[in-house]
Amino acid sequence: MAVDANTALSGAGCGAPEQDTALPASVDLEKETVLTGTVVNDEGDVVQGAYVRLLDGSGEFTAEVVTGEGGQFRFFAAPGKWTLRALSRFGDATGELEAARGLNETKLAVSR
Amino acid sequence: MAREDVLVTAEWAEENLDAPGVVFVEVDEDTTAYDTGHIKGAVKLNWRDDLRDPVRHDIVNQEQFSELLSERGISNDDTVILYGGNNNWFAAYAYWYFKLYGHKNVKLLDGGRKKWELDARPFTTEIPKRERTQYVAKPQDAAIRAYREEVVEAIGSSNLIDVRSPDEYAGRLLAPAHLPQEQSQRGGHVPTALSIPWSKAANEDGTFKSNDELRKLYVDEAGLDEDKPTIAYCRIGERSSHSWFALRELLGYENVKNYDGSWTEYGSLIGVPIALGDEPGSK
Numbered sequence: 594m595a596v597d598a599n600t601a602l603s604g605a606g607c608g609a610p611e612q613d614t615a616l617p618a619s620v621d622l623e624k625e626t627v628l629t630g631t632v633v634n635d636e637g638d639v640v641q642g643a644y645v646r647l648l649d650g651s652g653e654f655t656a657e658v659v660t661g662e663g664g665q666f667r668f669f670a671a672p673g674k675w676t677l678r679a680l681s682r683f684g685d686a687t688g689e690l691e692a693a694r695g696l697n698e699t700k701l702a703v704s705r
Numbered sequence: 706m707a708r709e710d711v712l713v714t715a716e717w718a719e720e721n722l723d724a725p726g727v728v729f730v731e732v733d734e735d736t737t738a739y740d741t742g743h744i745k746g747a748v749k750l751n752w753r754d755d756l757r758d759p760v761r762h763d764i765v766n767q768e769q770f771s772e773l774l775s776e777r778g779i780s781n782d783d784t785v786i787l788y789g790g791n792n793n794w795f796a797a798y799a800y801w802y803f804k805l806y807g808h809k810n811v812k813l814l815d816g817g818r819k820k821w822e823l824d825a826r827p828f829t830t831e832i833p834k835r836e837r838t839q840y841v842a843k844p845q846d847a848a849i850r851a852y853r854e855e856v857v858e859a860i861g862s863s864n865l866i867d868v869r870s871p872d873e874y875a876g877r878l879l880a881p882a883h884l885p886q887e888q889s890q891r892g893g894h895v896p897t898a899l900s901i902p903w904s905k906a907a908n909e910d911g912t913f914k915s916n917d918e919l920r921k922l923y924v925d926e927a928g929l930d931e932d933k934p935t936i937a938y939c940r941i942g943e944r945s946s947h948s949w950f951a952l953r954e955l956l957g958y959e960n961v962k963n964y965d966g967s968w969t970e971y972g973s974l975i976g977v978p979i980a981l982g983d984e985p986g987s988k
Contacts, residue, residue, distance in 0.1 A: 642822055644819055644822070644823070646909065653871075653904075655870065657792070678909065680819075680823055680910065681822075682822060
């Protein structure tokens with residue numbers, strides 16, 4: 594079961610939760626599958642304000658978040674094959690990921 | 706209706722930032738984004754605080770909307786250009802709101818904040834000062850707002866479009882346990898509703914797909930009956946505003962309503978039919 598980060602957030606709304614580095618204390622990594630990582634540019638600098646989309650195994654859109662300070666993004670998903678797509682003013686990047694339960698970290702290097 | 710009557714490009718927007726009678730409005734669920742940087746001259750609207758009644762579970766009424774726009778310095782004659790984050794969900798919701806209360810000239814900035822950022826266009830933290838106005842909202846236009854009774858009546862007779870993600874549609878997802886959100890009591894979808902996720906109407910840069918692509922999506926692939934009225938819904942009515950915009954404002958279908966009560970209302974009603982799984986189900 595994929596969890597759409599855009600529909601799952603604090604308060605009443607639909608926006609993506611803040612993308613900071615610390616995982617909320619309530620997240621149980623024995624149960625959750627967390628996809629997290631950093632967006633960097635050509636020079637290796639982290640990119641704030643990049644749009645990262647999570648696409649499922651069939652390439653369908655699942656969720657999208659905006660990277661915060663430190664270029665971090667995070668999704669709550671399920672074990673399996675995922676595609677991460679980063680769009681930014683410095684260019685784009687695509688990454689494939691085979692996620693397992695727990696923390697799955699990756700880096701996306703965007704370029705034109 | 707021509708596309709340029711309802712949608713402006715980022716290029717147009719940047720050339721018209723200082724145009725008289727044009728007001729840019731950023732609409733978001735939380736305004737952190739606005740506070741860290743927005744399009745020059747844009748005023749902000751907060752979905753949570755400005756576009757929901759503080760007491761009743763409802764949108765703000767005619768008087769409240771008039772007061773809100775007066776306070777933000779928006780006039781009845783202004784051309785309002787709406788944009789926001791989340792692929793313009795809340796901006797589309799505000800667009801529906803402006804139309805609901807009869808605002809004459811309102812358009813969406815195609816692609817919203819995302820396209821603006823991807824184009825590396827400038828943001829500012831400067832807060833514009835606008836003089837208070839005497840905005841007068843019209844009575845709600847019943848032609849674009851659906852209520853629960855109409856949704857139940859539409860089962861098996863009109864087009865119902867569920868624009869949530871497939872997992873929400875199927876009832877596999879209601880609310881992830883680790884993140885609080887308001888919850889309907891039951892998962893699933895309105896029987897006979899077609900599953901057409903909002904995201905299929907947008908390109909990855911947040912702009913709307915072309916009319917040919919949209920028609921192919923809704924009619925050829927999903928099976929929307931062009932001769933019947935249509936009601937779009939999601940969870941709280943903002944993603945469905947995005948699809949409502951594509952159907953009514955871009956494709957020009959006349960009888961399209963947004964069910965703003967959406968699943969948070971429908972999934973909490975006693976006794977209404979619900980379908981589970983990936984198929985629309987029957988009446």
